[in-house]
Amino acid sequence: MKKIAITGILAMCALTAQGQYKQIDMTVFGMDCPPCAFAIRLSMKNVRGVSGVDVDLNKGLVTIKLTARSTAELRQFNEAVEKNGFAHQDADVLAEGVLSGLPTAPLLQVTGTNDRYALVPFAQGVDVTALLGKLVIIQGVLPQSPRGKVPVVLRYKTIAVSK
Amino acid sequence: MFFYGRQIPHATYAYRMCNAYAYAKSRWRPLDTSSGYITSLAESEGEDEVAGQRGNARFRSTRDLIEKAWTRFALFCLCSMVVSSSAYAADHSPLFSYATPVNAKGEFSFDTGLFGRTGSEGTQFSTGSGFGYGLRPHVTLNAFLPAMFGTGNLPESRIISGSEWATGASWRFLDSGRGVGRRLESTASLSAVAPGPQSATGVLGNLHRAPGVAGSLAAGMTSRSQYLWVGSGYTRFAEASHDRRPDTTSWSVAYGYRPSKLRRGVDQWDYRGFVELTGEHTGGVKTGGTILPNSSSTTVWLGPSVLGIFEEFAVEAGVQGPIIRDESDVIYGRERIRFGINLSYLKYSSRSHSR
Numbered sequence: 001m002k003k004i005a006i007t008g009i010l011a012m013c014a015l016t017a018q019g020q021y022k023q024i025d026m027t028v029f030g031m032d033c034p035p036c037a038f039a040i041r042l043s044m045k046n047v048r049g050v051s052g053v054d055v056d057l058n059k060g061l062v063t064i065k066l067t068a069r070s071t072a073e074l075r076q077f078n079e080a081v082e083k084n085g086f087a088h089q090d091a092d093v094l095a096e097g098v099l100s101g102l103p104t105a106p107l108l109q110v111t112g113t114n115d116r117y118a119l120v121p122f123a124q125g126v127d128v129t130a131l132l133g134k135l136v137i138i139q140g141v142l143p144q145s146p147r148g149k150v151p152v153v154l155r156y157k158t159i160a161v162s163k
Numbered sequence: 164m165f166f167y168g169r170q171i172p173h174a175t176y177a178y179r180m181c182n183a184y185a186y187a188k189s190r191w192r193p194l195d196t197s198s199g200y201i202t203s204l205a206e207s208e209g210e211d212e213v214a215g216q217r218g219n220a221r222f223r224s225t226r227d228l229i230e231k232a233w234t235r236f237a238l239f240c241l242c243s244m245v246v247s248s249s250a251y252a253a254d255h256s257p258l259f260s261y262a263t264p265v266n267a268k269g270e271f272s273f274d275t276g277l278f279g280r281t282g283s284e285g286t287q288f289s290t291g292s293g294f295g296y297g298l299r300p301h302v303t304l305n306a307f308l309p310a311m312f313g314t315g316n317l318p319e320s321r322i323i324s325g326s327e328w329a330t331g332a333s334w335r336f337l338d339s340g341r342g343v344g345r346r347l348e349s350t351a352s353l354s355a356v357a358p359g360p361q362s363a364t365g366v367l368g369n370l371h372r373a374p375g376v377a378g379s380l381a382a383g384m385t386s387r388s389q390y391l392w393v394g395s396g397y398t399r400f401a402e403a404s405h406d407r408r409p410d411t412t413s414w415s416v417a418y419g420y421r422p423s424k425l426r427r428g429v430d431q432w433d434y435r436g437f438v439e440l441t442g443e444h445t446g447g448v449k450t451g452g453t454i455l456p457n458s459s460s461t462t463v464w465l466g467p468s469v470l471g472i473f474e475e476f477a478v479e480a481g482v483q484g485p486i487i488r489d490e491s492d493v494i495y496g497r498e499r500i501r502f503g504i505n506l507s508y509l510k511y512s513s514r515s516h517s518r
Contacts (some may be wrong), residue, residue, distance in 0.1 A: 027343075028340075029340030029341065029342055029343060029345070029346075030338075030340035030341075030344070030345065030346040030385075031343075031344060032344045032345070032346065032385040032386060032387055032390075033255050033385075033433055033435075033472060034428075034429050034430075034431075034433045034472050034473070034474065035255055035472055035474075035475070035477070035509065037429040038429055038474050038475065039267055039270065041429065055428075055429050056428070057344065057387065057426070057427075057428065057429065058343070058344075058387060058426055059343060060342075060343030060344060082300060083267055083268040083269070083300050084267040084268070084300065085265070085267055085300045085301060085335070085338060086340060087340030
């Protein structure tokens with residue numbers, strides 16, 4: 001019993017300590033020149049857990065790479081965009097989290113963060129029943145959210161048990 | 164526009180201090196002759212002893228004026244150097260025109276530039292430092308500290324920075340991200356303008372100076388390839404002892420273009436060119452309760468400018484020539500060319516408010 005309890009505690013610690021957004025590719029509207037990009041890059045780099053930020057001005061794309069133990073939340077990146085006067089759009093994310101909810105209405109709790117999304121598949125016919133309660137790695141799109149808000153839905157493209 | 168790209172119109176009257184210096188210098192020159200300045204001034208005032216004594220007193224005050232002015236200028240330059248070593252700024256607006264950019268939240272900017280005006284009665288230089296702080300993502304607080312030097316006698320301008328202290332705020336009340344690199348935005352500014360430490364001579368130099376208020380409105384669109392801004396500003400000064408400096412209305416249109424080969428990444432120099440059309444109308448000068456005849460002026464200027472940006476740094480240079488000139492050559496000199504160089508350095512806020 002004692003061994004089970006210790007194993008459980010260690011497992012919980014592992015879950016909360018792991019970095020959960022692996023990469024975020026955020027489209028940002030309004031960046032026309034290097035100072036715009038430079039300001040956003042600096043703001044995002046200063047978010048704890050960010051290992052690198054690349055900005056492609058011609059595509060309006062901000063690529064955020066996170067460390068393995070990052071606890072950064074999407075709200076922080078949205079705020080970094082907003083405080084520089086720009087508009088965040090859709091974001092492609094690669095994230096790790098625990099799947100919960102119902103087979104017809106699964107939820108993803110991004111571990112290490114407070115971010116929680118209702119999962120909607122890009123394509124029909126994906127059965128996530130076997131993945132419920134498991135740690136999964138997921139790739140998908142977070143749609144644009146209003147200023148000061150974060151999306152509630154994640155449209156996932158791929159989902160698999162995390163190794 | 165230098166500093167006012169961040170939406171505080173140029174506190175101009177750049178020539179005023181230059182006029183002060185020129186005026187003082189012209190009165191000082193006789194001191195170099197054997198007869199001396201006192202004799203010269205006394206002759207012009209009737210060759211009596213009283214006039215000579217009066218001239219002596221005026222000579223002292225003139226020399227004091229020059230010494231004070233240059234001392235202040237030296238102090239200003241020193242302060243600017245001290246400030247620039249710890250402050251940052253950047254500006255990505257046209258050099259002479261009104262534009263919409265404001266600072267990001269928590270962003271501190273520092274601009275400094277050198278502007279010149281050449282006319283039939285000499286060349287005037289003005290310099291100034293602009294400070295901006297992004298209070299909110301679309302609200303920036305501004306302050307402007309001017310300095311002037313050189314000689315010349317030219318009409319008033321609000322496009323070129325001058326001797327007026329100014330402080331105020333800019334509010335980007337419309338900000339619409341329309342696509343990758345594209346924005347549609349409008350910014351309004353309001354600032355208080357106060358007489359600076361440097362006084363003027365000539366027509367404006369005889370006036371009692373009073374504070375004023377300046378407002379402007381600018382709108383425009385940006386993209387990775389093209390820019391277009393239109394703007395207008397108005398400045399009005401209060402009356403002091405039946406004197407009032409002229410109201411000034413300024414307007415501008417600026418078109419910018421960045422060639423495809425120069426649409427590069429964050430870590431490379433970014434260049435763009437502008438064509439700037441600016442215009443100004445100054446009202447009549449009120450002195451002793453009456454408007455001085457032919458003291459109003461209307462001018463329109465056109466010219467190119469080039470802006471280069473690398474990360475936090477920006478350098479910009481431009482030149483303008485008159486295409487419409489309606490002003491009295493008797494009261495003002497004939498202005499032929501305007502030019503400017505602006506340097507910017509910007510301290511971006513790296514603070515994350517939600518860490």
